[in-house]
Amino acid sequence: xxxAIPVVVLSIAGLVPVWRYEPSTGTTTTTTESASTPxxxxxxxxxxxxxxxxxxxxxxxTEKGPVQVQVTFDGDRITAVKMLQQPNHPxxxxxxxxxxxxxLKAQSADIDTVSGATITSDGYKKSLQAAIDSNxxxxxxxASPSASSSATAAAxxxxxxxxxxxxxxxxxxxxxxxGDRITAVKMLQQPNHPxxxxxxxxxxxxxLKAQSADIDTVSGATITTDGYKESLQAAIDAKG
Numbered sequence: 001x002x003x004a005i006p007v008v009v010l011s012i013a014g015l016v017p018v019w020r021y022e023p024s025t026g027t028t029t030t031t032t033e034s035a036s037t038p039x040x041x042x043x044x045x046x047x048x049x050x051x052x053x054x055x056x057x058x059x060x061x062t063e064k065g066p067v068q069v070q071v072t073f074d075g076d077r078i079t080a081v082k083m084l085q086q087p088n089h090p091x092x093x094x095x096x097x098x099x100x101x102x103x104l105k106a107q108s109a110d111i112d113t114v115s116g117a118t119i120t121s122d123g124y125k126k127s128l129q130a131a132i133d134s135n136x137x138x139x140x141x142x143a144s145p146s147a148s149s150s151a152t153a154a155a156x157x158x159x160x161x162x163x164x165x166x167x168x169x170x171x172x173x174x175x176x177x178x179g180d181r182i183t184a185v186k187m188l189q190q191p192n193h194p195x196x197x198x199x200x201x202x203x204x205x206x207x208l209k210a211q212s213a214d215i216d217t218v219s220g221a222t223i224t225t226d227g228y229k230e231s232l233q234a235a236i237d238a239k240g
Contacts (some may be wrong), residue, residue, distance in 0.1 A: 001052060052079055055135045057127030063194075067123030072133040076139065078107055081128070092120045099124050108132070110201050122197035129201070133186055155179055159239045161231035170192055171227030175207075175235040182211055185232070194222045203228050212236070218236055 065087035072080035095117035169191030199221035
């Protein structure tokens with residue numbers, strides 16, 4: 001009986017390491033879950049980078065500094081606008097969010113000028129319009145050829161009007177027609193003047209509405225308006 005007691009004691013002592021190391025399984029599980037978390041979050045972050053077509057507008061040199069916008073399109077829809085260049089001025093900084101918000105709402109460059117930031121607003125709208133025109137051109141050129149698209153291309157015609165030399169500078173427009181209907185007007189040349197920049201979107205909007213060169217003169221831009229109408233009429237006459 002005296003020999004049996006040590007054997008029992010050793011047997012009990014041998015079970016102690018098993019009880020002590022058994023919880024290590026839970027520690028391994030916790031480490032695995034922690035390692036998997038970053039991969040899930042990084043995948044979520046990468047999904048936000050995919051977007052539509054990104055187009056840069058022209059750079060406008062204004063009295064306050066250069067202005068250039070970058071526009072993201074989903075088809076013809078404007079989904080985002082980013083300023084690539086802008087004057088380093090408090091009024092510009094305050095105006096930019098308003099201009100972008102108005103653009104997303106109007107889905108065009110036909111937006112109001114922000115009070116106190118007229119020069120920046122005019123440059124913004126012109127750069128934005130250039131990006132919109134570029135996207136329109138890209139959309140048309142990248143369309144897959146078909147019988148219907150060929151018919152549309154045949155019906156569409158782009159005509160440049162004559163260059164009108166005014167006391168403020170040269171004025172020239174380019175008009176796009178579908179049949180007899182004016183579908184787009186683009187300025188090829190215009191005076192580098194704030195009043196001209198502000199007047200152009202209004203002239204184009206009035207042209208698309210009137211479907212002719214018989215439109216009202218924009219107040220404060222009489223010379224540019226007269227040159228615009230003369231060049232536009234020449235384009236209409238050349239189209240025939």
